[in-house]
Amino acid sequence: MNDDQQIPVPDRIAEFPPHWQLADSVTKLLQIDTVDYGQHRFPDQESLFRVLDNVQGASIAMLADLHDPDPHFLQLVLLAETLHDMGAASVGLLAPYLPYMRQDKRFNPGEAISSRYFADALSPHFDWLMTVDPHLHRYHSLSDIYPIPNRILHATLPIATWLNESVTNAVLIGPDEESEQWVSEVAAFSGFPHETLIKQRHGDNDVEVSFPHPERWQGKTPVLLDDIISSGHTMMAAVSHLRRAGFPPPLCIAVHGVFAPDALAGLKLAGAGDVVTTNTIPGATGRIDISNLIADSLKRQI
Numbered sequence: 001m002n003d004d005q006q007i008p009v010p011d012r013i014a015e016f017p018p019h020w021q022l023a024d025s026v027t028k029l030l031q032i033d034t035v036d037y038g039q040h041r042f043p044d045q046e047s048l049f050r051v052l053d054n055v056q057g058a059s060i061a062m063l064a065d066l067h068d069p070d071p072h073f074l075q076l077v078l079l080a081e082t083l084h085d086m087g088a089a090s091v092g093l094l095a096p097y098l099p100y101m102r103q104d105k106r107f108n109p110g111e112a113i114s115s116r117y118f119a120d121a122l123s124p125h126f127d128w129l130m131t132v133d134p135h136l137h138r139y140h141s142l143s144d145i146y147p148i149p150n151r152i153l154h155a156t157l158p159i160a161t162w163l164n165e166s167v168t169n170a171v172l173i174g175p176d177e178e179s180e181q182w183v184s185e186v187a188a189f190s191g192f193p194h195e196t197l198i199k200q201r202h203g204d205n206d207v208e209v210s211f212p213h214p215e216r217w218q219g220k221t222p223v224l225l226d227d228i229i230s231s232g233h234t235m236m237a238a239v240s241h242l243r244r245a246g247f248p249p250p251l252c253i254a255v256h257g258v259f260a261p262d263a264l265a266g267l268k269l270a271g272a273g274d275v276v277t278t279n280t281i282p283g284a285t286g287r288i289d290i291s292n293l294i295a296d297s298l299k300r301q302i
């Protein structure tokens with residue numbers, strides 16, 4: 001199956017968790033209702049969902065924040081199954097940030113290929129999947145691991161538009177080869193030049209980068225751009241490298257701001273300027289709004 005497949009236009013949004021900013025604005029833009037549901041926690045911490053609206057025959061998009069997937073996975077599945085059970089015609093998963101995509105090969109003997117197992121665990125519970133810029137590196141498409149209809153949205157145009165409104169004389173810099181796909185597209189949309197650094201990752205918090213031609217870009221505003229900031233160490237290594245090469249504090253942009261607890265503070269300490277992300281994940285850095293991108297896509301049937 002190819003990506004960008006037929007997905008029903010939803011007539012209800014189930015927000016997971018309820019009332020997060022992106023889900024609220026997508027629902028408003030689509031002018032459809034949310035599904036009202038309650039969640040009871042038993043003393044032993046098991047969950048019981050109760051759907052409070054009539055969803056018989058409804059096409060539902062579950063708009064889910066999955067940036068911290070482990071503690072939320074079971075609840076996501078329990079809610080999806082409750083909606084099916086209450087007669088929904090379809091229940092799709094709209095996860096603006098799709099987790100577990102980076103563990104896409106066995107890097108060390110005995111290691112899990114978690115992206116595949118996560119896809120296997122999620123897919124039976126949903127009729128379709130939509131997401132924004134998933135980390136497709138060794139996989140060519142989501143269909144390599146997700147056997148359900150799926151659609152990928154790209155935040156590169158909203159990011160380029162934001163950049164054109166906010167920065168002049170920029171050079172876009174990808175902190176590693178994997179970021180080339182995002183950096184080159186944002187460069188094409190925004191008209192700014194770009195270059196990609198070379199990264200070596202020795203561990204979760206141990207990253208080294210090198211910059212082939214720093215002299216070419218002196219005098220420009222450096223903008224580091226990646227798909228994900230998680231531990232922040234990729235960006236921190238790139239920021240430190242640029243600062244040592246004499247650049248001013250780089251603006252750091254990512255599609256998905258996952259941010260481990262010390263990531264933002266570490267970036268500032270390394271010498272970063274502003275840190276800005278899209279709002280695929282709730283948080284203060286989410287200043288590039290992608291609600292129109294999502295709402296427009298949900299309105300069209302391919």
Ligand code: R5P
Binds near residue numbers: 102178179228230233
């Ligand atoms: C990997 O290649 C990704 O594109 C990001 O560079 C990476 O996931 C960022 O992770 P961290 O912030 O933990 O270095």
